[in-house]
Amino acid sequence: MRDALLTKYFHHGRSMTDHDALLSAAEVAGLDLARAKAVLASDAHKDEVLDRHAQAKASGISAVPVYRINGEIIPAAAMPNS
Structure with a gap:
């Protein structure tokens, strides 16, 4: 799904x-389209998504992609200091 x-x-x-x-994208990934449509038409995962968004924001994450290594947040485009 991510690649799609x-x-x-x-x-x-x-x-x-x-x-x-x-x-x-769901079709390309081989997911059940009827279920995908039902999820998109509902609020089934709304609370989980909002909770994860709040957790990311509280951790200082404001863009994607981002990596967390040993607890340190590293944006994918960041270059290490020399």
Whole structure:
């Protein structure tokens, strides 16, 4: 799913808030489309998503991708100091 989403976003310029793009990525990833549609039409995972967002924000994460190594947050584009 991750690869399908990244391809849709970076290679095809699709928004990750566009349900058609999300469903297309789900199809490429081999997910059950009926279930994916049902999830998108509901608030089934809303609390979990908001909680994870709040945790990331509290940890100082404001963009993706980001890595956490030994508790230190390192943005993917960061270059180590010499």
